[in-house]
Amino acid sequence: MAAVGRNQLRVGLIQMSCSPDPNENLEKARWRIREAAAQGARIVCLPELFRTQYFCREEKAELFALAEPIPGPTTEALGSLAAELGTVIIGSVFERRAPGLYHNTAVVLDADGALVGKYRKMHIPDDPLYFEKFYFTPGDLGFPSFETRFGRLATLVCWDQWFPEAARLAALAGPDILFYPTAIGWHPEEKERYGAAQRDAWRTVQRGHAIANGVYVAAVNRVGFEGTEEAGLEFWGSSFVAGPFGEIVAEASPSDEQILIADCDRRHLETVRRNWPFLRDRRIDAYGAILERWRD
Secondary structure (H helix, E strand, O other): OEOOEOOEEEEEEEEOOOOOOHHHHHHHHHHHHHHHHHOOOOEEEOOOOOOOOOHHHOOOHHHHHHOEOOOOHHHHHHHHHHHHHOOEEEEEEEEEEEOOEEEEEEEEEOOOOOEEEEEEOOOOOEEOOEEHHHOOOOOOOOOOEEEEOOEEEEEOOHHHHHOHHHHHHHHOOOOOEEEEEOOOEEOHHHHHHHHHHHHHHHHHHHHHHHHHHOOEEEEEOOEEEEEOOOOEEEEEOOOEEEOOOOOEEEEOOOOOOEEEEEEEEHHHHHHHHHHOOOOOOOOHHHOHHHHOOOOO
């Protein structure tokens, strides 16, 4: 299916820094996508909210002006590029659905440029410098997967990475790979004491999703420092692709812009699931309590 063979999914992750200029970020992303496609990537994924710096560090009503509709300028630009390159592109959009109603949305453009579908981020954080509940309404599209020219895929977004329920439901829709557009980093004052453990937990939980569901997982983060010394974030990069037994297929730098290329083999998915049949042995008759907030 991709240049490396019919059973291969060659993917490209665009780990990039983001400037205050949305047009500059779009042009950088377009250039990097071209470079990934030249290396044989047939599915390319961008980081979360790549057109802007991570504006959720603060609560400002005027920042809603950064939002756009879907379809809109970003999907039109990425769709045109997807058709030109014959490459599937996964983008991230601050979606203006209606006045006062906004989402953090991943979009999938097929290799002919068509908008295959979108996923609205379901889990919305509210932490220091991650004030997303001010901006985003939780998603209402469930956990779909998308059939594209080069394979079936699903997208989740950043904070969704920590929830096994989301990964399971997305995986049950049949994708070969779960993509996680991401914007995550350190509070600089916490980095020395907690930084290594935080990043390791982030990587470990997603490797666990790959293992539990027998799928590839691809997480693509941004890099660079954004904000002020008093209220800034250092994004930790470290974009990676993990195989269905949690093995790291490819991993990027924690600090540098990079195009990460990885080959994901469908035959490997089949082999792992035959020998570790977690989906077969699920007790779907016994999981009703998972719908409770807590068991008192």
